Amino acid sequence: MKKVFVNGYGSIGSRIVSFLKDDPEINVIGVGKYSPDDKVNLANSKGLDVYVPERKLNDFSNHKIAGTIESALDACDLVVDAAPGGHGFKNKKNLYEPKNIPAIYQGGESTTGSESVSDLLFNSRANYDLAIGKSHVMQGSCNVTGMGRVLEPLRDRFGDSLIRFDVTLVRRWADIEQTEKKLSDTIEMTEKPHHGDDVKLYFGKDAPLYVRAIKVPTRQMHLHIMDIRFKSVAPKPSEIHDIFRNEFGVATLWTAKGTKDVRDYAQSMEFNFTDTNMIHIHANMTTSIGDTVQMMYSDDQTGIVIPENHMLLQAMLFEKSYQEAFNHTESIFHMKEKKQKLETHFAKKD
Numbered sequence: 001m002k003k004v005f006v007n008g009y010g011s012i013g014s015r016i017v018s019f020l021k022d023d024p025e026i027n028v029i030g031v032g033k034y035s036p037d038d039k040v041n042l043a044n045s046k047g048l049d050v051y052v053p054e055r056k057l058n059d060f061s062n063h064k065i066a067g068t069i070e071s072a073l074d075a076c077d078l079v080v081d082a083a084p085g086g087h088g089f090k091n092k093k094n095l096y097e098p099k100n101i102p103a104i105y106q107g108g109e110s111t112t113g114s115e116s117v118s119d120l121l122f123n124s125r126a127n128y129d130l131a132i133g134k135s136h137v138m139q140g141s142c143n144v145t146g147m148g149r150v151l152e153p154l155r156d157r158f159g160d161s162l163i164r165f166d167v168t169l170v171r172r173w174a175d176i177e178q179t180e181k182k183l184s185d186t187i188e189m190t191e192k193p194h195h196g197d198d199v200k201l202y203f204g205k206d207a208p209l210y211v212r213a214i215k216v217p218t219r220q221m222h223l224h225i226m227d228i229r230f231k232s233v234a235p236k237p238s239e240i241h242d243i244f245r246n247e248f249g250v251a252t253l254w255t256a257k258g259t260k261d262v263r264d265y266a267q268s269m270e271f272n273f274t275d276t277n278m279i280h281i282h283a284n285m286t287t288s289i290g291d292t293v294q295m296m297y298s299d300d301q302t303g304i305v306i307p308e309n310h311m312l313l314q315a316m317l318f319e320k321s322y323q324e325a326f327n328h329t330e331s332i333f334h335m336k337e338k339k340q341k342l343e344t345h346f347a348k349k350d
């Protein structure tokens with residue numbers, strides 16, 4: 001059994017640790033907390049040991065803690081960093097590298113520039129093998145992961161007949177659990193979004209991909225609006241949908257009116273954290289006009305990166321082949337079953 005510590009217990013850290021606890025090959029040492037709030041009790045109530053920074057020990061005198069983050073790191077084989085964007089880099093420099101501990105970082109970090117955490121941005125569909133045996137790897141963010149699940153299968157199928165991809169990311173304002181974060185009544189424009197450049201790290205730096213982003217006041221997923229240009233006449237919508245029939249983490253839905261319908265269904269089916277862990281092609285919105293296919297898909301912002309972190313962990317810790325890792329991840333996340341349930345519920349009505 002390998003020992004894993006999850007540093008950070010927010011939207012992403014709490015999900016990762018909950019699935020790792022179900023993994024018979026992993027011994028979860030515990031989670032790192034930085035603020036002495038109710039989430040310490042929540043973690044304890046779930047049977048998790050809570051560790052805090054040595055310098056903050058006094059702040060937690062009224063809470064049950066198991067020790068310092070520094071000591072937890074000494075005992076682990078790998079750390080999954082789930083810190084707010086930018087803190088992962090600081091943790092790498094101050095904690096993980098000095099202690100020689102392999103680490104997975106989340107999408108709020110960077111793989112370029114002076115604060116790069118790794119030279120690899122992971123996307124299991126595109127570059128699983130490159131992560132095998134590596135010590136520091138960043139998992140792509142939710143939008144970057146979602147785009148990969150659509151772009152890679154399209155490229156596999158249509159290759160040279162693709163001319164360009166234009167994507168507008170409609171991003172959610174906050175996560176469902178972030179109740180302290182108020183939604184602002186505005187549509188915010190994002191200057192120079194990082195997502196296109198991040199995708200190109202695995203899709204190819206010269207890929208004809210053009211990304212714009214706006215943020216809208218919702219907690220219910222991201223929506224990507226994608227136009228795909230072809231050299232000559234574009235394929236029919238049915239040909240596009242067929243590509244995703246057996247794709248991991250992609251469900252094709254016909255009757256969801258909006259992103260909340262999908263979330264509500266996940267909740268009614270008691271999916272963990274109300275996550276689907278996938279993207280949802282809104283098939284009723286796919287059109288083919290001349291040389292262009294227009295499509296839309298929603299991206300489960302918090303859920304989508306969790307099975308990806310699990311795949312990455314297996315490459316780094318166990319050096320498993322893609323197929324072995326895939327089968328093990330599937331045994332824990334049951335993605336095929338979730339996909340089938342979603343597709344049946346939102347099936348086309350004749």
Ligand SMILES: NC(=O)c1ccc[n+]([C@@H]2O[C@H](COP(=O)([O-])OP(=O)(O)OC[C@H]3O[C@@H](n4cnc5c(N)ncnc54)[C@H](OP(=O)(O)O)[C@@H]3O)[C@@H](O)[C@H]2O)c1
Binds near residue numbers: 009013088
């Ligand atoms: N939320 C999403 O939808 C989403 C999706 C994909 C990727 N990501 C990425 O995942 C990362 C985490 O995001 P999140 O949404 O989970 O954030 P979050 O909900 O704000 O949680 C952050 C957690 O990190 C802890 N923390 C604070 N300082 C830390 C430090 N120096 N080192 C380690 N942990 C620290 C916080 O502890 P306290 O609460 O105790 O202060 C909190 O538990 C970011 O890189 C983000 O970009 C987020």
